[in-house]
Amino acid sequence: MAEIELSTGTIDYEDTGGPGPVLVLLHGLLMDASLWAGPVAELAADHRCVVPTLPLGAHSHPMHPDADLSLPGLARLVAELLARLDLHDVTLVGNDTGGALVQLVVRDGAARVGRIALVSCEAFDNIPPGLTGRTLALAGALPPALFGLVMQQMRLRPMRRAPIAFGWLTARGDAATARWVQPLLHRGETRGGIRRDTVRVLRSLRPARELLLDAPAYLSSFTGPALVVWAAEDRVMPPEHGRRLAELLPRGRLVEVADTRTLIPLDQPAELAKILRDFATDPRG
Numbered sequence: 001m002a003e004i005e006l007s008t009g010t011i012d013y014e015d016t017g018g019p020g021p022v023l024v025l026l027h028g029l030l031m032d033a034s035l036w037a038g039p040v041a042e043l044a045a046d047h048r049c050v051v052p053t054l055p056l057g058a059h060s061h062p063m064h065p066d067a068d069l070s071l072p073g074l075a076r077l078v079a080e081l082l083a084r085l086d087l088h089d090v091t092l093v094g095n096d097t098g099g100a101l102v103q104l105v106v107r108d109g110a111a112r113v114g115r116i117a118l119v120s121c122e123a124f125d126n127i128p129p130g131l132t133g134r135t136l137a138l139a140g141a142l143p144p145a146l147f148g149l150v151m152q153q154m155r156l157r158p159m160r161r162a163p164i165a166f167g168w169l170t171a172r173g174d175a176a177t178a179r180w181v182q183p184l185l186h187r188g189e190t191r192g193g194i195r196r197d198t199v200r201v202l203r204s205l206r207p208a209r210e211l212l213l214d215a216p217a218y219l220s221s222f223t224g225p226a227l228v229v230w231a232a233e234d235r236v237m238p239p240e241h242g243r244r245l246a247e248l249l250p251r252g253r254l255v256e257v258a259d260t261r262t263l264i265p266l267d268q269p270a271e272l273a274k275i276l277r278d279f280a281t282d283p284r285g
Contacts, residue, residue: 001013001053002015004081004085006080007077007080008064008067009055009063009064011054011055011077012032012033012053012059013053013081014040014049014050014051015048016047016048016050018048019048020047021089021280022050022087022088022091023043023048023049023050023091023093023276023280024052024078024081024082024090024093025039025040025095026054026078026099026102027051027053027054027095027096027097027098028097029056029057029097029133029136030058030177031057031096032053032059032180033051033053034180035176035265036265037265038266038270038272039265041269041273042274043273046277047280052081054074054077054078054098054101055069055077055194055197056198056201057180057184057194057197057198058180058183059183059197060183061190062190062192062193063197069201070201070204071201071204071205071208072104072108072211074201075104075105075108076108078105079111082112083112087112088114090112090114091113091114091115091116091117091279092110092113092115092117093116093276094118094119094121095264096120096129096169096262097121097122098119099118099120099123100121100123100127100212102116102117102118103118103215104208106219106222107214107218110222113224115224115225115226116224116226116227118227119229119265120230120236120242120263121237122212123212123237123241123244124213124215124241126241127206127212128202128206130168130235130236130237131163131164131168132163132166132169132236136202137206139202140198140203141202141203142199143199144196144198145192147184147195147198147199148191148192148195151181151185151195154184154185155181155185160174160178161174165177168235168261169261170261170266171260171261171267172266215245219245219249220250223251224251225251225282226246226249226252227252227275227276228242228246228253228254228255229254229255229257229275230242230243230254230255231256231257231261231264232256232257232260233258234261234262235262236261237262239256242256255275257271
C-alpha cells in the first residue's frame with residue numbers, strides 16, 4: 001500500500017502500475033481496498049489497477065476534523081485522487097457505496113473518466129440500502145464512542161453473518177469482513193478518529209438520497225461506455241435498479257451474475273474480472 005495526502009487527509013491506496021488501461025476501483029461502507037483483491041489479482045497482468053481505501057469505516061488514518069465526509073465530499077475526494085495521480089481516460093468502477101460515489105463523480109463532470117462500471121450498488125431511493133444500510137444508519141446516529149461500543153458485536157461471526165450486518169452482502173467473504181471491522185473495535189486516539197469519521201459518513205446517507213434520485217438528470221448525459229453488473233438475486237440492491245441504471249446510460253448495458261450476493265468482488269472475483277477486462281478493452285464500449 002502507498003499513501004497520499006489529499007485535502008481531507010491521508011489515504012492508503014494500491015497501485016499495480018503497468019502500461020495497460022487504468023481501472024480505479026471503489027469499495028463500500030465498512031470496507032477497504034481488499035474488497036477488490038480477487039479481481040485485481042486477475043486484472044493486474046494487463047491493466048493498471050488503482051484501489052484506494054476511502055474513509056468509509058475500515059480506513060487507517062483519521063481524516064482532518066473539518067473534512068467533508070458527505071457522499072458528495074467523498075466523490076470530490078475521488079476526483080482529487082485521479083488528478084493527483086494524473087490519471088486520464090479512467091475506467092471508474094464502484095461496488096456497494098462505491099457505485100453511489102461513481103454516480104456522484106459523473107454528476108460533477110467526470111473529467112478524467114472515460115468509462116464507468118456500476119456493480120450492485122446504491123441507486124435511486126435505496127440509500128441507506130436495505131436492512132443492512134438502515135441498521136448502520138441508526139447506529140450512526142449515536143455519538144462516536146457509543147457507536148464503537150455497538151460495533152464490538154462485530155467481533156462475533158454470527159453477528160457479522162446476520163442480515164443486519166454483512167450476511168446479505170456476501171456469501172463467502174467472512175474473513176474479509178472480520179478484517180474490515182477491526183479499525184472500529186480498538187481503543188486509542190486513532191481509532192476514535194476513525195469512529196468519528198464513520199459516524200459522519202453514516203449521517204450523510206439519508207441526505208444523499210435526493211442526489212441519487214436525481215440520477216436521470218445526470219447519468220443520461222454521460223456519453224462514455226457504461227457497464228452495470230448486478231447480482232441476479234441481490235437482496236440489498238434491487239435487481240430492477242440495475243436494469244434502470246443500464247437504461248438511463250446512453251451507452252449502458254447490463255450483465256447479471258449468478259451465485260453471488262451484493263459483494264460480487266468477494267463472491268465471484270474471477271467472473272467479475274473477466275467481465276471488467278472485456279469491458280475495459282472493448283473498443284466499442
